Amino acid sequence: MGSRAEQGNNARQSAARLDAEGVGNVALTWVDNAGITRVKTIPPRRLADAVARGVGMSPVFDVFTSDDAITASDHLGGPDGDLRLIPDLDRLTTLAAQPGWAWAPVDRYDLLGQPHPACQRLFARRMAERATAAGLDLRMGFETEWVVTRAPQGPADAAPLDYPCTGPAYGMARVVQLSDYLRDVTEALTVQGVEVLQLHPEYAPGQFEVSTAPADPVRAADDVVLVRETIRAVSARHGLRATFAPSVVAGEVGNGCHLHLSLHREGTSLHRADGAEWSLAPDAVAFLAGILDALPALLAIGCPSPASYLRLLPSHWAGVYQCWGVENREAALRLVVGAPDDPDGGHAEVKTFDAAANPYLAVGTVIAAGLHGIDTAAHLPAPQIGDPGVLGVRERARRGIVRLPATLTEAADRFEKSAPLREALGEVLHGAVLAVRRAEEAHYADCEPEEIVTATRWRW
Structure with missing residues (x-):
């Protein structure tokens, strides 16, 4: 410094x-x-x-x-x-x-x-330094999804959602309808030093996604904060309102915030190991296996609201089963192969996380889980091919595929019992996170999905 x-x-x-x-x-x-x-x-x-x-x-x-x-x-x-x-x-x-x-x-x-023991940004930096000390160069990046509506004239929670674009999912019609707005989002991010990789319409009404360039873990978390607040500001200047909430309309596809990561050592990608299964070097296998093993507990970090679990539905590309797959968008952990001629290509994607998550906690705990995987020589099971949600219960059990926590209570229980995450976070930060999760679950315990969505739609 x-x-x-x-x-x-x-x-x-x-x-x-x-x-x-x-x-x-x-x-x-x-x-x-x-x-x-x-x-x-x-x-x-x-x-x-x-x-x-x-x-x-x-x-x-x-x-x-x-x-x-x-x-x-x-x-x-x-x-x-x-x-x-x-x-x-x-x-x-x-x-x-x-x-x-x-x-x-x-x-x-x-x-x-002295560093505050519950500072999430300092925690992310400590975990990044642990990875560096282990000889790993980690690059991370987020996909940010949001839903944009016209700003309500009355109380926001009572007003019906008024979408400014009505084109089909992933359709060019949405880009045409909001071309000035989307251009301003891209230009604002670029001027601010955030490199946009792509921006496109998503599945739900009024929904878009922006992907930004990978960076070191702390910068990646900073970037996603800057991206959200920039989108919020551009939306306001266009008379629009943006929400990053996990669930915007109960029963419909919600907003994710997928975390992408790649591993390098001494300038060489660990996703490009010649002759290795899945082209993954041994440390990459163990790192990803550590993440996969920790996913039930990591959900308390990456999916921190009761609203998060309204988004986590089978066969919705949200990754609700504890499995991984090669280019499988229904797997909780997706291995992205990348272009064959790109020596730095290839990375992994954690699909379960959403934008209610603190991004510093997200990057830090994922690193902690991955390093624990290396320390314990964790192994990846066979990759899942196809949608695990269409398999019968017995077939999933035969393959060792289990449902990730379906409620915040279940996820918080797993988080509370996770020794690696407790050690990484420290007692003060671990205890604060758990206290907030328990308070959130108690507050919404008797609420119907529509009530949860209404209460949380504009919080993020």
Whole structure:
């Protein structure tokens, strides 16, 4: 990070640049354990002070739920204490769709300057450093799905959804109807330094997806936060409203946020091992097997809301069975082969996750699971061919294919018992995540699907 003097000088230079660009406010964001992006803002002239001494915030945000209720864990909760938000100037970005604004993610420290044990971004960095220490170069990226509607004239929760595009799923008609809007999304992301790989209409009404370039794990998590808030801002400027909620209409296809990852060692792709089964080097096999083994517990991270489980339906390309497959979009873990002539091609996709997930927790726990797979020499079972949902119960049992948790309660139970994830997260962060999950499941325990969707549709 450089010396304190270097950081201060960089902050003053950044503030001068922002002032020259007409920026009047900097949004400092972190993502809580319910997946909500929280914020404090400062004028650019306070950047140097924020880097040196931080911006104050309460530790209680680690036990906020998605509906802004406050629960408690063994370590966190209540009105006492303070933390310092330290902006990462390397990610300081002038926002293209919010004139006069810039953005930076923060790391969180206590008043003595020690890392806050529940800081999700620092956790992601620790796990990335573990992977590096194991000789692995990890690249990650997210697919972000969202549904766009016209902004309601009355109360948002009561207004019927008014889709601005009515074309067929994956159809060019939707692109034509919203061409100015989609162009502005792409341009804003590009100006902000986020490389767009592709953007296309998705299956559900008003639904789109954008894929961005892979990066190191922490940057990938930063990028997905920036992508969501940019889409939200562009939507508002077009008189539209975007939702990233897992379930937008009960019974219909919801929004996923699939995590893609690739493994390299000393510049060589571990997905391109000549002569190896599935072209995977042994460490890649073990890493992916570790993820597959941990998926029931990982769902409490990647699918953190009761609304998430309304999306996880068999035969909906959501990956609800604990299996993997080569280019199988019904498998929870999909091996993407990539172009034959691309030496860096090939990666894996975790299909179960959605945008209610904290992306820093998502990348960090997936890394932890994968490294545990390497440590235990985990093996992949035979890949699944075809949709496991159409197999009979006995045939799935014969193949060792089981249903992933179908409720948040089941996932939280598995998460609570996962020793590798507890060790990786530490008692404070693990306890805070679990407390939020238990509070979410209790709050919605007696709700019908339509009630859950209505309550959560605009939270993400």
